[in-house]
Amino acid sequence: MSSFPARTYNQSHLPRPYVPGKRRISIYWSWSYPWEAQRDTAELDNRFSTMTEVRQVSWPAYETPEYDAAHFLQGIAGTLELFHRSTLDFQRVAGEVTGNPVAVFQRIDQAGFKLPIDERILADTDTLMVFGLDHLLAQEEAAPEEIAAIQRWLQREGTCLLLAPHHDVGFTNDLKQRQMEFEHHGDPLVPRQQRFGAYTRSLMTALNVPVRNVYGLRPAVVEGTRSIAPLTTFRDLDTPRLLDDVTTFNFHPHLPHYELTEPESDAVRLLARQPIEMSRPHPFITAGNTEFNSLIWLPPNTARAGDIVMADSTNFTTLFGGTDSLANFWRNLAAMQ
Numbered sequence: 001m002s003s004f005p006a007r008t009y010n011q012s013h014l015p016r017p018y019v020p021g022k023r024r025i026s027i028y029w030s031w032s033y034p035w036e037a038q039r040d041t042a043e044l045d046n047r048f049s050t051m052t053e054v055r056q057v058s059w060p061a062y063e064t065p066e067y068d069a070a071h072f073l074q075g076i077a078g079t080l081e082l083f084h085r086s087t088l089d090f091q092r093v094a095g096e097v098t099g100n101p102v103a104v105f106q107r108i109d110q111a112g113f114k115l116p117i118d119e120r121i122l123a124d125t126d127t128l129m130v131f132g133l134d135h136l137l138a139q140e141e142a143a144p145e146e147i148a149a150i151q152r153w154l155q156r157e158g159t160c161l162l163l164a165p166h167h168d169v170g171f172t173n174d175l176k177q178r179q180m181e182f183e184h185h186g187d188p189l190v191p192r193q194q195r196f197g198a199y200t201r202s203l204m205t206a207l208n209v210p211v212r213n214v215y216g217l218r219p220a221v222v223e224g225t226r227s228i229a230p231l232t233t234f235r236d237l238d239t240p241r242l243l244d245d246v247t248t249f250n251f252h253p254h255l256p257h258y259e260l261t262e263p264e265s266d267a268v269r270l271l272a273r274q275p276i277e278m279s280r281p282h283p284f285i286t287a288g289n290t291e292f293n294s295l296i297w298l299p300p301n302t303a304r305a306g307d308i309v310m311a312d313s314t315n316f317t318t319l320f321g322g323t324d325s326l327a328n329f330w331r332n333l334a335a336m337q
Contacts, residue, residue: 023098025126026103027316030107030197036048037075037110046191050074055067057188093331094331094333097330098334122150130161130163130164131166132198136198140199141199147203155306162308163200163211165201165256167196170194180283183281184281185254190253216255217276218253218276219255227248227251232272233271237297238297246332249311250323252314276292298310
């Protein structure tokens with residue numbers, strides 16, 4: 001008898017009842033699964049890898065029968081499924097903390113159903129996590145009705161919107177800079193140009209979140225190990241205690257810098273920065289930077305009762321491993337007051 005519960009697919013969401021102190025968390029993948037999965041694999045840039053490419057680079061990690069053609073998708077769709085599978089540990093931990101299952105939605109799913117963010121998602125959600133892994137070329141943007149629905153939802157006490165646009169690699173026309181960025185992050189599965197986050201960017205603009213996701217930076221590691229270097233934290237600003245017992249996030253070779261477009265203030269609090277791998281040249285390093293912004297919190301204000309948090313989606317996945325510290329971050333977010 002398998003220790004895992006049966007899996008369901010292609011069914012309507014069953015609302016979760018409200019229980020005081022028990023958050024209801026939802027993940028929203030901002031992509032169109034069909035658009036991403038059916039990208040021309042002859043294109044070098046702005047697409048996800050195929051499973052064939054993943055297997056080639058990661059060999060022998062995916063050479064077991066569960067990943068062969070009879071059991072697993074081999075094209076780009078297979079890589080998208082790896083993203084889904086990589087959040088299962090977070091979903092388990094969050095479920096243990098909240099007593100509620102984590103609901104997972106996609107903007108357009110495998111079956112072609114489009115689901116904008118509206119009351120069907122928001123009515124039984126306290127923490128909405130928007131994972132911005134849509135390529136800019138897909139031109140996904142939040143509709144006015146979605147923005148209005150989120151604004152109304154954020155007026156409800158206890159809500160939290162986590163925005164997680166991923167990296168913006170190679171946004172320049174300078175091919176030498178694109179190659180420098182590629183050599184800096186060192187991930188052969190990321191092309192010289194891979195620009196993410198049109199949907200989350202549209203939300204940030206509409207909600208007056210003064211942040212922009214730029215670059216894809218390789219974090220430093222502890223010398224002599226493969227462990228990510230500790231965060232630089234600003235715990236005195238961390239009223240929601242997201243960083244309790246947290247010293248590091250997840251290692252990922254190309255993490256976005258969440259660039260502030262206005263000065264830090266009580267309304268926009270930078271809670272953590274990540275040291276950069278300085279041995280690999282990068283324009284951001286040349287500009288004098290040694291760390292990038294990795295966690296930002298916008299407390300409630302006169303326009304909303306809810307919080308807004310910014311942290312990269314890879315901090316909720318385990319494709320590149322996981323740590324006890326990262327699991328503590330998950331628990332803190334799930335228990336956020």
